[in-house]
Amino acid sequence: MNNEFEPKILAFVCNWCTYAGADLTGTSRIKYASNVKIVRFPCTGRIDFMLLLKAFANGSDGVIVSGCHPNDCHYTSGNFHARRRWMLFRSLLDFMGIDIRRIQFSWVSAAEGAKWADIVNETVASIRELGPYTEYRKAADFLADNEAELAKEMEVNNG
Amino acid sequence: MERKYISHNSLMNWLTQLNNEGNQIYAPVAKGNKTDYKHITSVEEISMDHIQTTQSAKAVAFPRTEKLFSYTKKNGDVTLQNFDTTTIPETVVFGIHPCDAAGFKPLSGIFNWDTPDLPFNERMKRTTLIAVSCTQCDEFCFCTSVNGSPGNTTGSDILLTPIKDGYLAEIITEKGKSLVDKHSSFFEADPNVNKEEYLAQVPVQFSLEELNKKISNMFESPVWKQQSERCLGCGACAYVCPTCACFDIQEDAHGSSGNRLRCWDACGFSLFTMHTSGHNPREMQSQRWRQRLLHKFSYMPERISVRGCTGCGRCSRACPVDMNIAEHLTEIAAL
Amino acid sequence: MDELRNKAKEMFDKGEIDIFIGYEEGTRNPRPLFANNADETQKLVFNDKCTGNLAVYLTRKDLVKGKKVGISASYYALKSIAQLFVENQLKEENLKVFGLSSDGQIRTLNSLEEIKQYLKDTPPPPKVEDDELIKQIDAMSSAERWAFWSDELSKCFKCYACRAACPMCYCTKCIVEVNRPQWIQPWASTLGNMEWQINRVMHMAGRCSDCGSCGTACPIGIPIHLLTHKMSETVKANFGDPNDKGNVLSTFKPEDKESFIL
Numbered sequence: 212m213n214n215e216f217e218p219k220i221l222a223f224v225c226n227w228c229t230y231a232g233a234d235l236t237g238t239s240r241i242k243y244a245s246n247v248k249i250v251r252f253p254c255t256g257r258i259d260f261m262l263l264l265k266a267f268a269n270g271s272d273g274v275i276v277s278g279c280h281p282n283d284c285h286y287t288s289g290n291f292h293a294r295r296r297w298m299l300f301r302s303l304l305d306f307m308g309i310d311i312r313r314i315q316f317s318w319v320s321a322a323e324g325a326k327w328a329d330i331v332n333e334t335v336a337s338i339r340e341l342g343p344y345t346e347y348r349k350a351a352d353f354l355a356d357n358e359a360e361l362a363k364e365m366e367v368n369n370g
Numbered sequence: 371m372e373r374k375y376i377s378h379n380s381l382m383n384w385l386t387q388l389n390n391e392g393n394q395i396y397a398p399v400a401k402g403n404k405t406d407y408k409h410i411t412s413v414e415e416i417s418m419d420h421i422q423t424t425q426s427a428k429a430v431a432f433p434r435t436e437k438l439f440s441y442t443k444k445n446g447d448v449t450l451q452n453f454d455t456t457t458i459p460e461t462v463v464f465g466i467h468p469c470d471a472a473g474f475k476p477l478s479g480i481f482n483w484d485t486p487d488l489p490f491n492e493r494m495k496r497t498t499l500i501a502v503s504c505t506q507c508d509e510f511c512f513c514t515s516v517n518g519s520p521g522n523t524t525g526s527d528i529l530l531t532p533i534k535d536g537y538l539a540e541i542i543t544e545k546g547k548s549l550v551d552k553h554s555s556f557f558e559a560d561p562n563v564n565k566e567e568y569l570a571q572v573p574v575q576f577s578l579e580e581l582n583k584k585i586s587n588m589f590e591s592p593v594w595k596q597q598s599e600r601c602l603g604c605g606a607c608a609y610v611c612p613t614c615a616c617f618d619i620q621e622d623a624h625g626s627s628g629n630r631l632r633c634w635d636a637c638g639f640s641l642f643t644m645h646t647s648g649h650n651p652r653e654m655q656s657q658r659w660r661q662r663l664l665h666k667f668s669y670m671p672e673r674i675s676v677r678g679c680t681g682c683g684r685c686s687r688a689c690p691v692d693m694n695i696a697e698h699l700t701e702i703a704a705l
Numbered sequence: 706m707d708e709l710r711n712k713a714k715e716m717f718d719k720g721e722i723d724i725f726i727g728y729e730e731g732t733r734n735p736r737p738l739f740a741n742n743a744d745e746t747q748k749l750v751f752n753d754k755c756t757g758n759l760a761v762y763l764t765r766k767d768l769v770k771g772k773k774v775g776i777s778a779s780y781y782a783l784k785s786i787a788q789l790f791v792e793n794q795l796k797e798e799n800l801k802v803f804g805l806s807s808d809g810q811i812r813t814l815n816s817l818e819e820i821k822q823y824l825k826d827t828p829p830p831p832k833v834e835d836d837e838l839i840k841q842i843d844a845m846s847s848a849e850r851w852a853f854w855s856d857e858l859s860k861c862f863k864c865y866a867c868r869a870a871c872p873m874c875y876c877t878k879c880i881v882e883v884n885r886p887q888w889i890q891p892w893a894s895t896l897g898n899m900e901w902q903i904n905r906v907m908h909m910a911g912r913c914s915d916c917g918s919c920g921t922a923c924p925i926g927i928p929i930h931l932l933t934h935k936m937s938e939t940v941k942a943n944f945g946d947p948n949d950k951g952n953v954l955s956t957f958k959p960e961d962k963e964s965f966i967l
Contacts, residue, residue: 260907261888264900281959291957295944298963299910299954302939303903303932306842308851317967330967346848350855350895404926424925425862434862435892509732599768600737602761604869606924609862620892633892634862641882654767688924690870691757692736 218272218338220247220331223258225278227285228320235324243328244335247275254278256289260300263314267347273313273338275330280318290318312337313344371523372547373560377536380556382413385464387553389413394459396430398423407463418465421508422682426473426612427466431493432481435633438489438619443626455492462549464500469513469682471501471525473612479674480615489632498545501526502537507570510683512696515576518681520569531565538563572681575696576703584705586668589660593705597698598659600691605636607685607693613666613678616642637661663698708811709751709777709803716775717743722801723772726762728755737762751777751805757870758916760785764794764875775801780830781916783820785872788912790817791952794875835917835934842931854899857927861898863891867905867929870922873912880904906932911940911953 224230230251236243252258255278266274276297284290297316305311315334319327376384389395389411399408400417404424410416440451478494481487504511504520513519523529527546530537538561541547550557608614618635622628635642638659643652652658666678679695686694709727716722717740729738729748735755739762740746760782762768778786783804789795802814804823814820842850865881868874881889881901889904890897905919915937920930943961944953 261900261904264903268896288957291959291961292954294961294963294966295954295957296907297966298943298961299936299939300907301965303906303936305847306850306932306935307854307899307903308845308847308849310847310851315967316965346851346855347896350899402926406925435894599739600762602866602869602922604866604922605864606866606922609864610924618891620890622890622892631892636864639865686732688866690866690918690922690924692731692734694732697732 216339216343218246218335218343219270220273220275220334220338221266221271222247222249222275222277222331223252223255223262223266224249224275224319225255225257225285225290226251226253228279228283228318229277229327231321232319232323232327235321236327237324239324241324241328243331246335246338247331254284254286254289255293256284256286258293260296263300267309267313267344268350270348272341272344273315273334275315275317275334277317277319277327277330280320283320309347310341310344312341372541372550374539374541374550374557375536375559375561376530376539376557381530381537382416384553384556385413385416385462387556388462388549392460394461395464396427396461397464407466416465418502421504421506422467422511422684422687423470424684424688425610426682426684427463427470427499428473428477428612428614430461430463430497431474431490432477432615432617435631436489438630438632440629441627453489455488458493458496461493461497462500463497464502466499466501466526467504467682468501468520468522468524468526468529469511469518469680470612471499471529472518472522472680473682474499474525476613476670476674476676476678476680477615479670479676483674498527498549499525500528500530500546500549503529503531503565503568504570504572505532505568507572508683510686510694510696511570511572511681512575512683512699513681514572514574515696515699516578516677516679516681520572521565531568533561533563533568536561538565538568576700578703581667581699581703582671585664585702586672588702588705589664591705593702594660594663595654595656597693597701598656601638601655601659601693602691603638603640603655603658604690605634605638606688606690607662607695608636608638609634610684610688612680612682612684637665663695663702667699710746710749712803712811712813713740713746713749713775714743716801717746721773722775724769725749725775725777726759726769727751727775727777728757728759739768749777751803751811752809753805755779755805756781757921758782758785758872758914758918760789760872760914761870761918763789763800763872773799773801775803777803777805779805779916780824780827781914781918782872783814783824784914785916787817787820787824788873788914788947791947792912829915832915832917832934835931838928838931839935839938855895858898858902859895860925861893861901861927862925863893863898863901864924866922866924867919870918871909872914872916872918873909874905880908902929902932905929906936909933910936911944911947913937 263274278290301311317330395410396407397410397416398405399415405417405420406423406425407427438453442449481490523542527543529540541550616635616637617632620631622631644650670678713725725740727738727749728735735750758781759776797817804812804814806812814823889900913933915934917930920928940953950956
């Protein structure tokens, strides 16, 4: 294990539950790993699956997606829709060999400051174990090594 | 033009030698039921049984996606890094067919029409084409209908024609000659054979003269609509074509730095001609199909004196709805 | 063969249709044919080699707008047609559909109800090869799957034949054409190609008829139809068979079961 590695984690959270929950973590003075950057959305239903892919392409080693518990959605059903989308998205990514261990989904309510700290700490620990997510970034860096990539690009054999 | 003989073993040894000297070698490699050009490291990978590779070899000089320049912004200053020609390796393309080799001429015409295109020309300068004549063809091949032939030397630097146990080597250009002269021990004397006997018989499907006479004056013809009804508007035909050169310019921006890219595009896409205003001069698929054929058989011959079709038949093979180009051209020629 | 020709001709003669979308003999396989009058119906063929999904033309406004359409539809085309009805893309009174029963007989399907009944009664054509390939991919390790798909998708040159051949891809503006901001890289590169396929498959979830036209259309033979095939299986395993209550991703059940949300 490389002790130098500090995972970069992006958290996509809903405004009404998890964001407020993370606020509570802070006001309750609970310490948790500082590797996470939080992006606030109106609802988990708004979290487009492409955002998760963009996070990986742009340097994230792990992603947390979190919102209101079922039946607690501010907009009644946003999280139910999101849940279906994640179920399919997660199995599609797995089928394509994208490392789904790097995506942590959770329900964290506005009252669960301690749970949020646990989720972040556990995710950071498991990503630290997994190491940096270079595979996906390599695909993203297509143009970094222009000529070598162009050579590869000609390798269009298939079956 | 010099004629020599090279045995199959010597040919493979010659290619190995060229590879060892640092040339990047592209050759057809089969996988499954498709064959395509691949950057090879060993001659073992080469496959010569195919009738036609799925894609043309145009990406050697006109890659799918190419970085034209990059930029960095710092404190209001912009630093440009121009296209770096020194990174382009010396390249040998082995095993293309005469229709593919001929395709580089129209490409070159397009990329030198107005401003000579630096990346294209630099890549061509470093590329040597060793073509192999066709000994077999299928129902999609129609090179003989567009003034080509399975043993056509146009565009190749060296043309090999398979004869018993080896190849007749026709050395066409200076570039080809220097590659042969460097390794003359692999070659033997002119085998004195009649090349025609070894070539595939590609039937002529339509009269080019008739086609030329008609196609330039049929902009308003109802035939375009009728032919293009089943066209789905994808870009498969353009992307496998050895002469299609439509491209798009894109920005790969990352904050204060980025790349300007050139990538393949196709006139069959509805967005290709879409204006910012929302107006689209080629709104219907029939107009785009007309553009494709007129561009190849009317505009290009008129403006750059070279036809935009070599009869390789790839577009017909690639089309999901069997838009068979030779069949459509035959129909036009017979109007 | 003659039966379909006669039926199509009869419909033209009676003025019941303005266009018939069917198949004619092509270079190697049957290809789409658009008969605009009774005479042109005599080129029609319809047999088990007619596998291209003709439903793709039913949303092409330049071809069918304002017209009464007759169509010969394979099993999967019928599935697509049923789905297009669910999505309000077709009008029952403007469509005359012909299916092929398993013994090769032409069957007239006069309403959505009859199409649904046909789909219920007819077993889907087996996908032995695809199922075998999916089994192989499932058996791989995650790293091997990544190697497989990143290699396959690095070859994609973005001709969008997969999109063009798909009856469900009828959006007038596709997600890949959204450029403010640039959502999916428009140039061909491994990442952009992957993002495109992931988007395509996600947008097909629960709507895809699993006809495999995307894979057949791919000129370089990337097995992208395995992605939609696998997605169809996942949808079925999690949410059961499709129903009239809306698409999988636009509906939900409070009791949907998953195991990965903490």
